[in-house]
Amino acid sequence: MTPFVLPAGLLIGLALGALGGGGSILTVPALVHLVGQDPRVATTGSLVIVGITSLIALVPHARRGNVRVGQGLAFGALGTAGSFAGSFASRQVSPAVLLGAFSLLMLLVAGLMVRRALSGRAAAAGADDAGPMLSLHPFACACPRVLKVLVTATAVGLLTGFFGVGGGFALVPALVLALSFPVPVAVGTSLLVIAVNSATALIARTSGGLTLDWSVIVLFTAAAIAGSLIGGRVAAKVAPRHLTLAFAGLLVVVALYTAGSTLAGAL
Template sequence: MTLLLALVAGALIGLSLGALGGGGSILAVPVLVYALGQGAAQATTGSLVVVGVTSLVGAVAAHRAGNVLLARGVTFGAVATGGAIAGARASTVVSETVLLAAFAVLMLMVGTLLAVRQWQGRGASQDGLHARRPSLDDPIITFSPRFACQCPRALKVLITATLVGLLTGFLGVGGGFLVVPALLVALALPMEYAAGTSLVVITITSGVALIARAGSGVAPDWWPVVALTAAAAIAAVIGARLADRADTRRLSAAFTGLVLVVAAFTAAQALPALI
Protein backbone atom coordinates (compact mmCIF):
# COMPACT_ATOMS: atom_id res chain seq x y z
CA MET A 1 0.00 0.00 0.00
CA THR A 2 2.86 2.37 0.84
CA LEU A 3 4.49 1.65 -2.52
CA LEU A 4 1.20 2.25 -4.35
CA LEU A 5 0.72 5.60 -2.61
CA ALA A 6 4.26 6.61 -3.52
CA LEU A 7 3.70 5.71 -7.18
CA VAL A 8 0.38 7.57 -7.42
CA ALA A 9 1.75 10.66 -5.68
CA GLY A 10 4.89 10.58 -7.82
CA ALA A 11 2.77 10.44 -10.96
CA LEU A 12 0.84 13.56 -9.88
CA ILE A 13 4.06 15.42 -9.09
CA GLY A 14 5.69 14.45 -12.39
CA LEU A 15 2.62 15.26 -14.49
CA SER A 16 2.52 18.73 -12.97
CA LEU A 17 6.21 19.28 -13.62
CA GLY A 18 6.05 18.06 -17.20
CA ALA A 19 2.73 19.61 -18.23
CA LEU A 20 2.89 22.89 -16.30
CA GLY A 21 6.63 23.47 -15.96
CA GLY A 22 6.79 23.08 -12.18
CA GLY A 23 4.82 23.25 -8.98
CA GLY A 24 4.36 19.56 -8.28
CA SER A 25 7.34 19.27 -5.98
CA ILE A 26 5.47 21.31 -3.34
CA LEU A 27 3.37 18.16 -2.79
CA ALA A 28 6.35 15.91 -2.03
CA VAL A 29 6.76 16.87 1.64
CA PRO A 30 3.09 16.45 2.71
CA VAL A 31 2.93 13.17 0.77
CA LEU A 32 6.04 11.86 2.53
CA VAL A 33 4.79 12.99 5.96
CA TYR A 34 1.05 12.26 5.92
CA ALA A 35 0.76 9.48 3.34
CA LEU A 36 4.07 7.68 3.80
CA GLY A 37 4.63 8.25 7.53
CA GLN A 38 8.02 9.99 7.50
CA GLY A 39 9.13 12.70 9.90
CA ALA A 40 9.36 16.33 8.79
CA ALA A 41 13.17 16.32 8.67
CA GLN A 42 13.15 13.02 6.78
CA ALA A 43 10.54 14.31 4.35
CA THR A 44 12.29 17.57 3.54
CA THR A 45 15.48 15.63 2.86
CA GLY A 46 13.72 13.01 0.73
CA SER A 47 11.88 15.76 -1.11
CA LEU A 48 15.20 17.14 -2.34
CA VAL A 49 15.80 13.84 -4.15
CA VAL A 50 12.37 13.99 -5.78
CA VAL A 51 12.80 17.67 -6.67
CA GLY A 52 16.35 17.29 -7.99
CA VAL A 53 15.77 14.26 -10.18
CA THR A 54 12.44 15.39 -11.66
CA SER A 55 13.85 18.87 -12.33
CA LEU A 56 16.86 17.32 -14.07
CA VAL A 57 14.58 15.22 -16.28
CA GLY A 58 12.45 18.26 -17.04
CA ALA A 59 15.52 20.43 -17.74
CA VAL A 60 16.87 17.91 -20.26
CA ALA A 61 13.51 17.77 -22.05
CA ALA A 62 13.23 21.57 -22.07
CA HIS A 63 16.81 21.92 -23.34
CA ARG A 64 16.08 19.58 -26.23
CA ALA A 65 13.05 21.72 -27.05
CA GLY A 66 15.27 24.82 -27.10
CA ASN A 67 13.63 26.45 -24.08
CA VAL A 68 16.64 26.63 -21.76
CA LEU A 69 19.31 29.30 -21.48
CA LEU A 70 21.87 26.99 -19.91
CA ALA A 71 24.62 29.50 -19.11
CA ARG A 72 22.25 31.84 -17.30
CA GLY A 73 20.60 28.98 -15.42
CA VAL A 74 23.94 27.60 -14.25
CA THR A 75 25.12 31.08 -13.22
CA PHE A 76 21.97 31.82 -11.23
CA GLY A 77 22.10 28.35 -9.65
CA ALA A 78 25.74 28.82 -8.66
CA VAL A 79 24.92 32.11 -6.93
CA ALA A 80 22.02 30.38 -5.13
CA THR A 81 24.23 27.64 -3.65
CA GLY A 82 25.23 29.77 -0.66
CA GLY A 83 21.60 30.15 0.33
CA ALA A 84 20.94 26.45 -0.27
CA ILE A 85 23.74 25.45 2.10
CA ALA A 86 22.60 27.92 4.76
CA GLY A 87 18.98 26.74 4.47
CA ALA A 88 19.98 23.09 4.69
CA ARG A 89 22.05 23.72 7.80
CA ALA A 90 19.24 25.75 9.40
CA SER A 91 16.73 22.94 8.84
CA THR A 92 18.76 20.64 11.08
CA VAL A 93 18.58 22.94 14.13
CA VAL A 94 14.85 23.71 14.23
CA SER A 95 12.17 21.39 15.58
CA GLU A 96 10.04 19.29 13.25
CA THR A 97 6.98 21.20 14.49
CA VAL A 98 8.47 24.49 13.29
CA LEU A 99 9.58 22.88 10.02
CA LEU A 100 6.09 21.58 9.24
CA ALA A 101 4.42 24.83 10.31
CA ALA A 102 6.73 26.82 8.03
CA PHE A 103 5.95 24.44 5.20
CA ALA A 104 2.21 24.81 5.82
CA VAL A 105 2.49 28.61 5.59
CA LEU A 106 4.51 28.26 2.39
CA MET A 107 1.89 25.96 0.85
CA LEU A 108 -0.90 28.39 1.66
CA MET A 109 1.08 31.21 0.05
CA VAL A 110 1.82 29.13 -3.05
CA GLY A 111 -1.80 28.01 -3.37
CA THR A 112 -2.99 31.61 -3.12
CA LEU A 113 -0.43 32.82 -5.67
CA LEU A 114 -1.42 30.05 -8.07
CA ALA A 115 -5.09 30.95 -7.69
CA VAL A 116 -4.37 34.65 -8.32
CA ARG A 117 -2.26 33.80 -11.36
CA GLN A 118 -5.03 31.52 -12.62
CA TRP A 119 -7.60 34.30 -12.29
CA GLN A 120 -5.39 36.93 -13.90
CA GLY A 121 -4.56 34.57 -16.76
CA ARG A 122 -8.18 34.24 -17.90
CA GLY A 123 -8.61 35.70 -21.32
CA ALA A 124 -4.94 36.63 -21.56
CA SER A 125 -3.64 36.89 -25.08
CA GLN A 126 -1.21 34.28 -26.34
CA ASP A 127 0.54 36.86 -28.54
CA GLY A 128 4.26 37.11 -28.00
CA LEU A 129 4.65 33.65 -26.45
CA HIS A 130 7.34 32.82 -28.97
CA ALA A 131 9.69 35.65 -28.18
CA ARG A 132 13.04 35.82 -29.85
CA ARG A 133 15.88 34.15 -28.00
CA PRO A 134 17.66 36.88 -26.04
CA SER A 135 21.28 37.48 -26.87
CA LEU A 136 23.98 36.74 -24.33
CA ASP A 137 26.09 39.78 -25.15
CA ASP A 138 24.77 41.92 -22.32
CA PRO A 139 26.64 40.58 -19.26
CA ILE A 140 26.05 41.94 -15.78
CA ILE A 141 29.77 42.00 -14.94
CA THR A 142 32.69 42.15 -17.39
CA PHE A 143 36.44 42.17 -16.77
CA SER A 144 37.74 42.67 -20.31
CA PRO A 145 38.71 44.92 -21.99
CA ARG A 146 37.90 46.85 -18.80
CA PHE A 147 35.89 46.18 -15.67
CA ALA A 148 32.23 47.11 -15.87
CA CYS A 149 29.36 46.26 -13.54
CA GLN A 150 25.62 46.68 -13.80
CA CYS A 151 25.53 46.69 -10.01
CA PRO A 152 21.76 47.12 -9.47
CA ARG A 153 21.12 44.03 -11.61
CA ALA A 154 23.93 42.17 -9.87
CA LEU A 155 22.35 42.96 -6.49
CA LYS A 156 18.96 41.69 -7.75
CA VAL A 157 20.57 38.42 -8.83
CA LEU A 158 22.38 38.01 -5.51
CA ILE A 159 19.27 38.66 -3.38
CA THR A 160 16.80 36.61 -5.42
CA ALA A 161 19.20 33.71 -5.92
CA THR A 162 20.02 33.58 -2.21
CA LEU A 163 16.31 33.55 -1.29
CA VAL A 164 15.69 30.73 -3.77
CA GLY A 165 18.56 28.73 -2.28
CA LEU A 166 17.37 29.30 1.29
CA LEU A 167 13.88 28.10 0.42
CA THR A 168 15.15 24.98 -1.30
CA GLY A 169 17.64 24.10 1.42
CA PHE A 170 15.34 24.75 4.39
CA LEU A 171 12.05 23.24 3.21
CA GLY A 172 13.18 20.82 0.51
CA VAL A 173 11.06 22.37 -2.25
CA GLY A 174 12.08 23.36 -5.74
CA GLY A 175 10.61 26.82 -5.52
CA GLY A 176 9.72 27.05 -9.20
CA PHE A 177 6.95 29.49 -8.26
CA LEU A 178 9.73 31.76 -6.97
CA VAL A 179 12.52 30.91 -9.44
CA VAL A 180 10.52 31.80 -12.54
CA PRO A 181 9.62 35.34 -11.34
CA ALA A 182 13.20 35.75 -10.09
CA LEU A 183 14.58 34.94 -13.53
CA LEU A 184 12.08 37.30 -15.14
CA VAL A 185 13.04 40.16 -12.81
CA ALA A 186 16.75 39.60 -12.17
CA LEU A 187 17.89 38.30 -15.55
CA ALA A 188 15.12 39.75 -17.75
CA LEU A 189 14.45 36.39 -19.41
CA PRO A 190 11.45 36.06 -21.72
CA MET A 191 8.71 33.88 -20.21
CA GLU A 192 9.30 31.32 -22.97
CA TYR A 193 12.69 30.50 -21.47
CA ALA A 194 12.12 31.22 -17.77
CA ALA A 195 10.29 27.97 -16.95
CA GLY A 196 12.85 25.70 -18.63
CA THR A 197 15.81 27.64 -17.25
CA SER A 198 14.32 27.52 -13.75
CA LEU A 199 14.58 23.72 -13.84
CA VAL A 200 18.36 24.05 -14.24
CA VAL A 201 18.48 26.31 -11.19
CA ILE A 202 16.32 23.94 -9.14
CA THR A 203 18.46 20.93 -10.10
CA ILE A 204 21.60 22.71 -8.87
CA THR A 205 20.16 24.07 -5.62
CA SER A 206 18.47 20.75 -4.74
CA GLY A 207 21.69 18.82 -5.29
CA VAL A 208 23.74 21.26 -3.20
CA ALA A 209 21.17 21.28 -0.38
CA LEU A 210 21.07 17.46 -0.34
CA ILE A 211 24.86 17.31 -0.07
CA ALA A 212 24.78 19.89 2.73
CA ARG A 213 22.30 17.73 4.65
CA ALA A 214 24.51 14.64 4.34
CA GLY A 215 25.91 13.64 7.69
CA SER A 216 23.20 15.44 9.66
CA GLY A 217 21.99 12.11 11.03
CA VAL A 218 18.55 12.43 9.43
CA ALA A 219 17.89 9.99 6.60
CA PRO A 220 14.52 9.26 5.00
CA ASP A 221 13.07 5.82 4.40
CA TRP A 222 14.67 5.45 0.98
CA TRP A 223 12.37 2.93 -0.72
CA PRO A 224 9.27 5.17 -0.76
CA VAL A 225 11.46 8.10 -1.82
CA VAL A 226 12.95 6.10 -4.70
CA ALA A 227 9.50 4.93 -5.81
CA LEU A 228 8.14 8.48 -5.58
CA THR A 229 11.10 9.83 -7.56
CA ALA A 230 10.93 7.17 -10.29
CA ALA A 231 7.20 7.68 -10.79
CA ALA A 232 7.63 11.46 -10.89
CA ALA A 233 10.46 11.28 -13.43
CA ILE A 234 8.51 9.00 -15.78
CA ALA A 235 5.34 11.05 -15.41
CA ALA A 236 7.29 14.26 -16.13
CA VAL A 237 8.15 12.96 -19.58
CA ILE A 238 4.50 11.98 -20.17
CA GLY A 239 3.36 15.35 -18.86
CA ALA A 240 5.65 17.20 -21.30
CA ARG A 241 3.99 15.37 -24.19
CA LEU A 242 0.56 15.91 -22.69
CA ALA A 243 1.17 19.65 -22.60
CA ASP A 244 1.16 19.75 -26.41
CA ARG A 245 -2.28 18.15 -26.61
CA ALA A 246 -4.21 19.10 -23.50
CA ASP A 247 -5.66 22.41 -22.33
CA THR A 248 -2.99 23.42 -19.82
CA ARG A 249 -5.31 26.08 -18.35
CA ARG A 250 -7.65 23.35 -17.11
CA LEU A 251 -4.71 21.30 -15.86
CA SER A 252 -3.38 24.36 -14.03
CA ALA A 253 -6.79 25.05 -12.46
CA ALA A 254 -7.08 21.44 -11.27
CA PHE A 255 -3.56 21.53 -9.85
CA THR A 256 -4.25 24.83 -8.07
CA GLY A 257 -7.29 23.29 -6.41
CA LEU A 258 -5.23 20.28 -5.32
CA VAL A 259 -2.51 22.49 -3.82
CA LEU A 260 -5.08 24.53 -1.87
CA VAL A 261 -6.72 21.38 -0.47
CA VAL A 262 -3.36 19.89 0.58
CA ALA A 263 -2.27 23.27 1.98
CA ALA A 264 -5.41 23.51 4.12
CA PHE A 265 -4.92 19.97 5.40
CA THR A 266 -1.22 20.54 6.14
CA ALA A 267 -1.99 23.80 7.98
CA ALA A 268 -4.76 22.14 10.01
CA GLN A 269 -2.32 19.43 11.10
CA ALA A 270 0.82 21.53 11.62
CA LEU A 271 -0.18 24.97 12.91
CA PRO A 272 -2.13 23.87 16.06
CA ALA A 273 1.00 22.01 17.20
CA LEU A 274 2.75 25.35 17.67
CA ILE A 275 0.22 26.46 20.29
Protein backbone atom coordinates in the same frame (compact mmCIF):
# COMPACT_ATOMS: atom_id res chain seq x y z
CA MET B 1 7.19 -0.38 1.74
CA THR B 2 4.05 1.74 1.93
CA PRO B 3 1.52 1.18 -0.89
CA PHE B 4 1.18 4.95 -1.34
CA VAL B 5 4.67 5.51 -2.79
CA LEU B 6 3.76 4.82 -6.41
CA PRO B 7 0.40 6.66 -6.54
CA ALA B 8 1.90 9.64 -4.70
CA GLY B 9 4.80 9.79 -7.13
CA LEU B 10 2.44 9.52 -10.08
CA LEU B 11 0.35 12.38 -8.73
CA ILE B 12 3.39 14.63 -8.31
CA GLY B 13 4.63 13.76 -11.78
CA LEU B 14 1.19 14.38 -13.24
CA ALA B 15 1.16 17.86 -11.70
CA LEU B 16 4.67 18.60 -12.94
CA GLY B 17 3.95 17.40 -16.45
CA ALA B 18 0.63 19.23 -16.73
CA LEU B 19 1.55 22.49 -15.02
CA GLY B 20 5.31 22.86 -15.13
CA GLY B 21 7.07 24.69 -12.29
CA GLY B 22 5.34 24.50 -8.91
CA GLY B 23 4.14 20.91 -9.04
CA SER B 24 6.96 19.62 -6.85
CA ILE B 25 5.60 21.49 -3.84
CA LEU B 26 3.36 18.47 -3.17
CA THR B 27 6.34 16.16 -2.73
CA VAL B 28 6.97 16.95 0.95
CA PRO B 29 3.35 16.60 2.18
CA ALA B 30 3.02 13.39 0.15
CA LEU B 31 6.11 11.92 1.81
CA VAL B 32 4.91 13.01 5.24
CA HIS B 33 1.21 12.14 5.13
CA LEU B 34 1.08 9.28 2.64
CA VAL B 35 4.45 7.62 3.17
CA GLY B 36 4.73 8.46 6.88
CA GLN B 37 8.18 10.06 6.87
CA ASP B 38 9.50 12.53 9.42
CA PRO B 39 9.30 16.12 8.05
CA ARG B 40 13.08 16.55 8.09
CA VAL B 41 13.60 13.28 6.23
CA ALA B 42 10.81 14.18 3.79
CA THR B 43 12.23 17.62 2.97
CA THR B 44 15.66 16.07 2.43
CA GLY B 45 14.38 13.21 0.27
CA SER B 46 12.35 15.74 -1.70
CA LEU B 47 15.61 17.41 -2.76
CA VAL B 48 16.75 14.16 -4.39
CA ILE B 49 13.41 13.61 -6.14
CA VAL B 50 13.09 17.20 -7.34
CA GLY B 51 16.73 17.37 -8.45
CA ILE B 52 16.63 14.18 -10.51
CA THR B 53 13.26 14.98 -12.04
CA SER B 54 14.50 18.46 -12.99
CA LEU B 55 17.57 17.04 -14.73
CA ILE B 56 15.43 14.67 -16.77
CA ALA B 57 12.92 17.39 -17.61
CA LEU B 58 15.87 19.57 -18.66
CA VAL B 59 16.69 17.40 -21.71
CA PRO B 60 13.84 18.42 -24.07
CA HIS B 61 14.33 22.09 -23.16
CA ALA B 62 18.04 21.81 -23.93
CA ARG B 63 17.27 20.23 -27.31
CA ARG B 64 15.13 23.25 -28.14
CA GLY B 65 17.96 25.58 -27.17
CA ASN B 66 16.16 26.98 -24.13
CA VAL B 67 18.84 26.26 -21.51
CA ARG B 68 21.66 28.71 -20.87
CA VAL B 69 24.07 26.45 -19.06
CA GLY B 70 26.71 28.98 -18.04
CA GLN B 71 24.29 31.50 -16.60
CA GLY B 72 22.19 28.79 -14.99
CA LEU B 73 25.20 27.32 -13.22
CA ALA B 74 26.33 30.79 -12.14
CA PHE B 75 22.86 31.61 -10.79
CA GLY B 76 22.79 28.30 -8.92
CA ALA B 77 26.28 28.94 -7.52
CA LEU B 78 25.19 32.35 -6.25
CA GLY B 79 22.34 30.64 -4.43
CA THR B 80 24.73 28.32 -2.56
CA ALA B 81 24.82 30.51 0.55
CA GLY B 82 21.03 30.59 0.62
CA SER B 83 20.83 26.80 0.21
CA PHE B 84 23.21 26.19 3.11
CA ALA B 85 21.48 28.81 5.28
CA GLY B 86 18.06 27.34 4.52
CA SER B 87 19.28 23.81 5.26
CA PHE B 88 20.79 24.94 8.56
CA ALA B 89 17.61 26.78 9.55
CA SER B 90 15.53 23.73 8.70
CA ARG B 91 17.54 21.63 11.17
CA GLN B 92 17.02 24.19 13.95
CA VAL B 93 13.22 24.29 13.90
CA SER B 94 10.86 21.63 15.17
CA PRO B 95 8.98 19.37 12.74
CA ALA B 96 5.74 21.11 13.73
CA VAL B 97 7.13 24.54 12.86
CA LEU B 98 8.54 23.21 9.59
CA LEU B 99 5.20 21.74 8.53
CA GLY B 100 3.34 24.85 9.67
CA ALA B 101 5.59 27.05 7.56
CA PHE B 102 5.18 24.64 4.65
CA SER B 103 1.40 24.95 4.95
CA LEU B 104 1.71 28.73 4.62
CA LEU B 105 3.96 28.29 1.59
CA MET B 106 1.39 26.04 -0.11
CA LEU B 107 -1.37 28.57 0.56
CA LEU B 108 0.82 31.33 -0.89
CA VAL B 109 1.53 29.34 -4.03
CA ALA B 110 -2.15 28.44 -4.38
CA GLY B 111 -3.07 32.11 -4.14
CA LEU B 112 -0.50 33.06 -6.78
CA MET B 113 -1.78 30.33 -9.09
CA VAL B 114 -5.39 31.46 -8.72
CA ARG B 115 -4.30 35.03 -9.37
CA ARG B 116 -2.55 33.91 -12.51
CA ALA B 117 -5.48 31.82 -13.73
CA LEU B 118 -8.08 34.52 -13.10
CA SER B 119 -6.06 37.46 -14.34
CA GLY B 120 -7.06 36.66 -17.90
CA ARG B 121 -3.70 37.84 -19.18
CA ALA B 122 -2.37 35.10 -21.36
CA ALA B 123 0.95 36.68 -22.26
CA ALA B 124 1.09 37.39 -25.96
CA ALA B 125 4.69 36.28 -26.17
CA GLY B 126 3.77 32.82 -24.89
CA ALA B 127 4.73 33.45 -21.26
CA ASP B 128 1.55 31.89 -19.93
CA ASP B 129 2.05 28.76 -21.99
CA ALA B 130 5.57 28.40 -20.67
CA GLY B 131 4.27 27.80 -17.17
CA PRO B 132 5.48 30.35 -14.61
CA MET B 133 3.15 30.34 -11.64
CA LEU B 134 2.75 34.09 -11.20
CA SER B 135 2.87 37.32 -13.09
CA LEU B 136 6.11 39.24 -13.14
CA HIS B 137 5.41 42.80 -12.07
CA PRO B 138 5.07 42.16 -8.29
CA PHE B 139 8.74 41.17 -8.33
CA ALA B 140 9.91 44.31 -10.15
CA CYS B 141 12.95 45.84 -8.55
CA ALA B 142 14.83 49.06 -9.28
CA CYS B 143 18.02 47.76 -7.68
CA PRO B 144 21.20 47.41 -9.76
CA ARG B 145 21.40 44.32 -11.93
CA VAL B 146 24.19 42.55 -10.01
CA LEU B 147 22.46 43.10 -6.67
CA LYS B 148 19.16 41.91 -8.15
CA VAL B 149 20.77 38.68 -9.38
CA LEU B 150 22.46 38.06 -6.02
CA VAL B 151 19.31 38.71 -3.99
CA THR B 152 17.05 36.56 -6.15
CA ALA B 153 19.57 33.69 -6.35
CA THR B 154 20.02 33.71 -2.57
CA ALA B 155 16.27 33.85 -1.95
CA VAL B 156 15.58 30.88 -4.24
CA GLY B 157 18.44 28.93 -2.64
CA LEU B 158 17.05 29.70 0.81
CA LEU B 159 13.63 28.45 -0.25
CA THR B 160 15.09 25.23 -1.64
CA GLY B 161 17.28 24.59 1.39
CA PHE B 162 14.59 25.20 4.00
CA PHE B 163 11.56 23.58 2.40
CA GLY B 164 13.12 21.00 0.07
CA VAL B 165 11.20 22.33 -2.93
CA GLY B 166 12.42 23.36 -6.36
CA GLY B 167 10.96 26.84 -6.18
CA GLY B 168 10.04 26.88 -9.87
CA PHE B 169 6.97 29.01 -9.12
CA ALA B 170 9.31 31.85 -8.07
CA LEU B 171 12.43 30.98 -10.04
CA VAL B 172 11.03 31.54 -13.54
CA PRO B 173 9.93 35.14 -12.83
CA ALA B 174 13.24 35.73 -11.02
CA LEU B 175 15.25 34.70 -14.08
CA VAL B 176 13.08 36.84 -16.34
CA LEU B 177 13.55 39.90 -14.15
CA ALA B 178 17.11 39.41 -12.95
CA LEU B 179 18.69 38.18 -16.20
CA SER B 180 16.14 39.42 -18.76
CA PHE B 181 15.59 35.90 -20.11
CA PRO B 182 12.73 35.19 -22.51
CA VAL B 183 10.20 33.08 -20.59
CA PRO B 184 10.86 29.82 -22.52
CA VAL B 185 14.58 30.19 -21.77
CA ALA B 186 13.82 31.02 -18.13
CA VAL B 187 11.69 27.88 -17.82
CA GLY B 188 14.40 25.65 -19.30
CA THR B 189 17.25 27.27 -17.36
CA SER B 190 15.27 27.17 -14.12
CA LEU B 191 15.41 23.36 -14.21
CA LEU B 192 19.22 23.53 -14.18
CA VAL B 193 19.18 26.02 -11.30
CA ILE B 194 16.77 23.79 -9.36
CA ALA B 195 19.10 20.81 -9.82
CA VAL B 196 22.10 22.85 -8.61
CA ASN B 197 20.23 24.25 -5.59
CA SER B 198 18.84 20.81 -4.72
CA ALA B 199 22.32 19.25 -4.86
CA THR B 200 23.79 22.01 -2.69
CA ALA B 201 21.03 21.80 -0.10
CA LEU B 202 21.27 17.99 -0.10
CA ILE B 203 25.00 18.14 0.67
CA ALA B 204 24.32 20.55 3.53
CA ARG B 205 21.60 18.34 4.98
CA THR B 206 23.26 14.93 4.64
CA SER B 207 26.44 16.24 6.28
CA GLY B 208 24.38 16.21 9.47
CA GLY B 209 24.13 12.42 9.38
CA LEU B 210 20.49 12.20 8.27
CA THR B 211 19.50 8.76 6.96
CA LEU B 212 17.30 8.52 3.87
CA ASP B 213 15.05 5.69 2.69
CA TRP B 214 16.52 5.23 -0.79
CA SER B 215 14.00 2.58 -1.80
CA VAL B 216 11.19 5.10 -1.33
CA ILE B 217 13.14 7.81 -3.16
CA VAL B 218 13.90 5.59 -6.16
CA LEU B 219 10.32 4.33 -6.54
CA PHE B 220 8.86 7.79 -5.94
CA THR B 221 11.17 9.37 -8.52
CA ALA B 222 10.42 6.70 -11.12
CA ALA B 223 6.69 7.13 -10.59
CA ALA B 224 7.05 10.92 -10.81
CA ILE B 225 8.87 10.65 -14.15
CA ALA B 226 6.15 8.35 -15.51
CA GLY B 227 3.47 10.69 -14.22
CA SER B 228 5.12 13.68 -15.86
CA LEU B 229 4.83 11.99 -19.24
CA ILE B 230 1.11 11.43 -18.65
CA GLY B 231 0.75 15.00 -17.41
CA GLY B 232 2.23 16.35 -20.62
CA ARG B 233 -0.52 14.63 -22.60
CA VAL B 234 -3.20 15.88 -20.21
CA ALA B 235 -1.94 19.44 -20.63
CA ALA B 236 -2.39 19.18 -24.39
CA LYS B 237 -6.09 18.32 -24.01
CA VAL B 238 -7.25 20.42 -21.04
CA ALA B 239 -7.28 24.23 -20.80
CA PRO B 240 -4.28 25.46 -18.74
CA ARG B 241 -6.59 27.74 -16.73
CA HIS B 242 -8.69 24.77 -15.56
CA LEU B 243 -5.61 22.75 -14.68
CA THR B 244 -4.14 25.63 -12.70
CA LEU B 245 -7.34 26.22 -10.71
CA ALA B 246 -7.72 22.49 -10.01
CA PHE B 247 -4.15 22.24 -8.76
CA ALA B 248 -4.54 25.39 -6.65
CA GLY B 249 -7.61 23.83 -5.04
CA LEU B 250 -5.65 20.67 -4.31
CA LEU B 251 -2.88 22.75 -2.73
CA VAL B 252 -5.38 24.49 -0.45
CA VAL B 253 -6.83 21.17 0.68
CA VAL B 254 -3.38 19.70 1.36
CA ALA B 255 -2.23 22.88 3.12
CA LEU B 256 -5.27 22.93 5.41
CA TYR B 257 -4.92 19.22 6.17
CA THR B 258 -1.21 19.66 6.93
CA ALA B 259 -1.86 22.65 9.17
CA GLY B 260 -4.73 20.89 10.94
CA SER B 261 -2.81 17.68 11.58
CA THR B 262 0.22 19.64 12.77
CA LEU B 263 -1.89 21.72 15.16
CA ALA B 264 -3.68 18.63 16.47
CA GLY B 265 -0.36 16.92 17.10
CA ALA B 266 0.95 19.92 18.98
CA LEU B 267 -2.07 20.10 21.33
